[in-house]
Amino acid sequence: MNSTSTHFVPPRRVGIYEPLHQFGMWGETFKNNIGNGEDMNTPSHIIIPNNQKLDDNNLSEDTSQGTGGTPHMFDQEASTSRHPDKIQRRLAQNREAARKSRLRKKAYVQQLETSRLKLIHLEQELDRARQQGFYVGNGIDTNSLSFSEPMNPGIATFEMEYGHWIQEQNKQICKLRTVLQGQVSDVELRLLVENGMKHYFDLFRMKSAAAKADVFFVMSGMWRTSAERFFLWIGGFRPSDLLKVLLPHFDVMTDQQILDVCNLRQSCQQAEDALSQGMEKLQHTLADCVAGGRLGEGSYIPQVNSAMERLEALVSFVNQADHLRHETLQQMHRILTTRQAARGLLALGEYFQRLRALSSSWATRHRELT
Amino acid sequence: MDKVMRMSSEKGVVIFTKSSCCLCYAVQILFRNLRVQPTIHEIDTDPDCREIEKALLRIGCSTAFPAVFIGGKLVGSTSEVMSLHLSGSLVPLIKPYQSLLY
Numbered sequence: 001m002n003s004t005s006t007h008f009v010p011p012r013r014v015g016i017y018e019p020l021h022q023f024g025m026w027g028e029t030f031k032n033n034i035g036n037g038e039d040m041n042t043p044s045h046i047i048i049p050n051n052q053k054l055d056d057n058n059l060s061e062d063t064s065q066g067t068g069g070t071p072h073m074f075d076q077e078a079s080t081s082r083h084p085d086k087i088q089r090r091l092a093q094n095r096e097a098a099r100k101s102r103l104r105k106k107a108y109v110q111q112l113e114t115s116r117l118k119l120i121h122l123e124q125e126l127d128r129a130r131q132q133g134f135y136v137g138n139g140i141d142t143n144s145l146s147f148s149e150p151m152n153p154g155i156a157t158f159e160m161e162y163g164h165w166i167q168e169q170n171k172q173i174c175k176l177r178t179v180l181q182g183q184v185s186d187v188e189l190r191l192l193v194e195n196g197m198k199h200y201f202d203l204f205r206m207k208s209a210a211a212k213a214d215v216f217f218v219m220s221g222m223w224r225t226s227a228e229r230f231f232l233w234i235g236g237f238r239p240s241d242l243l244k245v246l247l248p249h250f251d252v253m254t255d256q257q258i259l260d261v262c263n264l265r266q267s268c269q270q271a272e273d274a275l276s277q278g279m280e281k282l283q284h285t286l287a288d289c290v291a292g293g294r295l296g297e298g299s300y301i302p303q304v305n306s307a308m309e310r311l312e313a314l315v316s317f318v319n320q321a322d323h324l325r326h327e328t329l330q331q332m333h334r335i336l337t338t339r340q341a342a343r344g345l346l347a348l349g350e351y352f353q354r355l356r357a358l359s360s361s362w363a364t365r366h367r368e369l370t
Numbered sequence: 371m372d373k374v375m376r377m378s379s380e381k382g383v384v385i386f387t388k389s390s391c392c393l394c395y396a397v398q399i400l401f402r403n404l405r406v407q408p409t410i411h412e413i414d415t416d417p418d419c420r421e422i423e424k425a426l427l428r429i430g431c432s433t434a435f436p437a438v439f440i441g442g443k444l445v446g447s448t449s450e451v452m453s454l455h456l457s458g459s460l461v462p463l464i465k466p467y468q469s470l471l472y
Contacts, residue, residue, distance in 0.1 A: 264456060265459055267460075268456065269455065271452050271455055273403065274397065274400035275396050277395070277399045278392045278393055280398075281392045285392065297404050310390075310392075313391070313392055316448075317393065318395055320393065320449065321397075323453075324456070327453050331456050
């Protein structure tokens with residue numbers, strides 16, 4: 001999620017946070033939840049203000065499940081003596097389902113919050129622009145949310161997780177900077193480097209899941225800031241660019257290290273080139289597929305299934321691109337000493353922080369001009 | 371499977387591909403940029419396509435297509451080839467098959 005908008009605008013027209021006057025519904029909600037551990041949260045709705053479904057069930061669920069399990073005892077007492085294991089298992093399953101439900105709900109609500117803020121900003125922008133007689137097109141720096149499509153829970157979860165990822169990333173960078181300025185043991189440094197690497201690998205795993213949910217979303221880079229998007233290559237940073245940026249910032253390197261890094265950069269470029277050409281071929285074959293049959297007669301694609309298969313292939317490409325990023329980081333870790341790796345991670349992290357800051361500056365500058 | 375064994379033990383770099391697969395194309399490009407002319411077996415035109423696919427998976431290829439063999443030995447699919455290349459281990463494997471010309 002974009003961390004640029006930090007001020008909270010109190011809810012006005014959207015009636016999501018209506019006061020908890022649904023106390024009477026608690027009993028019903030407990031029984032429903034325990035009975036089949038089913039997911040009360042179905043965020044695949046079109047965003048409708050004053051959505052009653054949200055008010056009734058989910059608010060009650062949230063406050064009741066806060067203690068994690070206690071309400072479940074109401075219905076289970078009678079059968080505990082006879083089948084303790086089954087009950088325990090069912091309780092565990094319910095807890096898990098409730099936990100997942102809460103997580104999804106949290107993501108959904110967060111997405112709604114973000115949407116509302118953006119809507120308000122957009123309205124203000126439009127008003128201002130119209131007053132000055134400008135045509136307002138796509139120049140506004142906002143994550144585009146299509147309100148006509150149902151919310152994709154996989155993507156909502158990803159955006160929320162990515163927001164947390166950025167926060168954690170900032171913390172790690174701060175820690176690295178502090179630690180490298182003073183004295184630090186190799187052991188502690190190695191741990192920090194391992195954590196840093198693992199953090200990137202976590203991101204690739206998140207992206208893989210998100211790509212399955214909506215590959216176009218991942219490829220568009222809309223989950224990133226605008227300046228980062230400018231450098232986008234198949235859904236993320238270009239590994240060889242990274243090496244180019246980092247190389248001058250390392251301290252003394254041995255001849256062997258320099259040779260290794262140069263070889264890595266060349267291999268990276270060759271691998272990237274291969275994937276890029278593969279993507280081009282994918283575009284050509286898809287274009288041929290879409291243009292198949294006769295154009296101009298109002299008919300649709302003759303082989304829709306074939307076209308759909310091509311789009312499925314995009315997921316593999318995103319995964320392979322992330323695999324390249326993963327391997328590049330892995331190889332750098334192998335080539336460098338612990339201290340060099342720590343500096344490298346710090347430099348890399350700060351580079352992206354600067355890009356994000358640049359995006360914020362740009363967005364603000366753009367608004368001030370109108 | 372015999373057919374797979376026979377085709378994969380041909381000299382040099384052998385790649386099993388599907389004509390519609392663009393990742394297969396990407397892997398071919400990689401080898402060509404490394405000055406290697408791989409032998410391509412486009413399996414979707416082969417009547418034994420299904421069996422070959424199953425055989426490739428059985429002998430340990432992560433994805434059936436593309437399946438890369440060098441000097442008769444299975445290297446793997448796209449991920450394995452990329453990992454090998456970035457670690458610098460791919461070029462020594464293909465050295466005997468690299469063309470000096472282009």
